[in-house]
Amino acid sequence: MPTACRPVSGERPGRLIALLSAGLCLLAPWPIRANAVTDYPSLVEHARTLAQQAYEPRQVTLPPALQGLDYDAYRDIRFRPDQSIWRGQDLPIEAQFFHLGLYYDTPVQIHLLTADGVQTVDYTTNLFDYGSNPTPTDVDQHMGFAGFRLHYPLNRPDYKDELIIFHGASYFRSLGAGQWLGLSARGLAIDTGERSGEEFPVFTQFWIEWPRRDARQFRILALLESQSVTGAYEFLVTPGTTTTTEVRATLFRRGEFTxxxxxxxxxxxxxxxxxxxxxxxxxxxxxxxxxxxxxxxxxxxxxxxxxxxxxxxxxxxxxxxxxxxxxxxxxxxxxxxxxxxxxxxxxxxxxxxxxxxxxxxxxxxxxxxxxxxxxxxxxxxxxxxxxxxxxxxxxxxxxxxxxxxxxxPDAGRVIATRIARAAELDGLHRYVIDFAGPALSELPEDVELTPDLGFPPHFVVAEQIGFRNPETGGWRLVIRGKLKPESGQPAELRASLLTPERQRVTEIWTYTEPGN
Incomplete structure (x- = not known):
């Protein structure tokens, strides 16, 4: 029999119980390893134990209806918002899940940390709208998910926006008010850019702390696994105009890497x-x-x-x-x-x-x-x-x-870099760097700034000049230079602007001029 989830500190679980009774989302204790994790220290011990064991990739056999999906077909599988965990509970966040499929083929188990222990969210097709895809049959309720996301009213009180998303390997990304999803963070990078190939650790299990009604910060625990490393992670997410994610991690080696x-x-x-x-x-x-x-x-x-x-x-x-x-x-x-x-x-x-x-x-x-x-x-x-x-x-x-x-910095920041390439191989390139910011716009009108350049011997600088840019209220630095034809090596360039007293009033612009 599934065990109904009970909330932390007396919150009522009414919506979750309704899901259970309707058979839409089975919440039952996961095997002992998941139940043994109740806080960060216990997760650390779990990761330590796993590091002593051989790595076994987590795999799941998808139902025939989910095999061979292309990008558009996978995107057509959507979580049903009305099935969100904590929907209608007058709690600050809701949880939704991502379906396995396409290149999201590593199952992720998701648990809830409640006042009565750990409860596991089981997979069921009733949580998803499959769009033009056939609904899978004969599925395993322990199949797991590809990830999850938390929703929070970032932009208006009557609608919960995406707050943080964990989807694929150890990738996660978050949003502040008024933002659109863009770059991602990762739990760990191993051998990135190495000739031997990159290893991608995976968050295989999550524990989401049941939120209090007045909560303004949300806790997530995650287990990271790979051939070389196991790790315990804690994320404290604080929503706002600038959303912050506090990350704590403890890693254990289980193999070799560069x-x-x-x-x-x-x-x-x-x-x-x-x-x-x-x-x-x-x-x-x-x-x-x-x-x-x-x-x-x-x-x-x-x-x-x-x-x-x-x-x-x-x-x-x-x-x-x-x-x-x-x-x-x-x-x-x-x-x-x-x-x-x-x-x-x-x-x-x-x-x-x-x-x-x-x-x-x-x-x-x-x-x-x-x-x-x-x-x-x-x-x-x-x-x-x-x-x-x-x-x-x-x-x-x-x-x-x-x-x-x-x-x-409080000093001038680089706001644009433009490069005019010489038409001839032995010609001079022109690097145009714009600096702007209060520290520059507030300088006296008669001040003269001096370019401060750093470059290797195989790069020739023919001209360097800095002057005010009235359109930005900042300064423009123009450098004319080139690599020596015989060098064939890239050159690392550095440039900033100094006052007559040799005080740096801009950050340092850096650029690599590629070799032949």
């Missing part, structure tokens, strides 16, 4: 203002994020994203990381002209480490792409110190899903 990336972010960049738009597309720019921002030591660095000709990896080393993020700085609709994708409303994601992460580097991986469908940008923190096989790796951080009030 590198590990903490707090990874994944985004899409097809093209921006630095290159002409493709002739077949009317939109001036297409991207979920336009740059990587890093705060390390007393420096702020900006790296504009590119769609490279071949896979590139850049590492920004530091022993004092304050934060990093993939940002969507350009918020002007005219830069995108897309009434469907709303790229000007995609969130930025800013990572703030909790505690000292020590020495390491922020790595940026950029992969060539011909379209806007696939993510091709990854950024993460790579610790310098090796991870001992017999010790857990513990870390915490905060993700802020932001609007235009981006994390950044």
């Amino acid at each position: 590198k590990i990336g903490l707090a990874p972010l994944t985004s899409m960049f097809q093209y921006g203002e630095e290159v002409p738009r493709p002739p077949h597309d009317f939109r001036p720019e297409v991207h979920d994020s336009d740059g990587l921002l890093i705060h390390a030591g007393d420096e702020w660095l900006w790296r504009g994203l590119v769609n490279p000709a071949r896979l590139t990896i850049n590492a920004f080393q530091t022993d004092q990381l304050h934060g990093f993020g993939l940002m969507q700085r350009d918020r002007d609709f005219s830069s995108y002209q897309d009434l469907e994708a709303h790229y000007h409303q995609r969130p930025s994601a800013w990572i703030t480490p909790q505690g000292d992460w020590g020495e390491g580097s922020v790595e940026l991986v950029q992969i060539p792409t011909q379209n806007e469908v696939n993510d091709n940008i990854v950024a993460y923190w790579r610790p310098k110190a090796p991870w001992p096989a017999d010790e857990p790796l513990e870390f915490r951080y905060r993700i802020a899903w932001q609007h235009a009030e981006l994390a950044g």
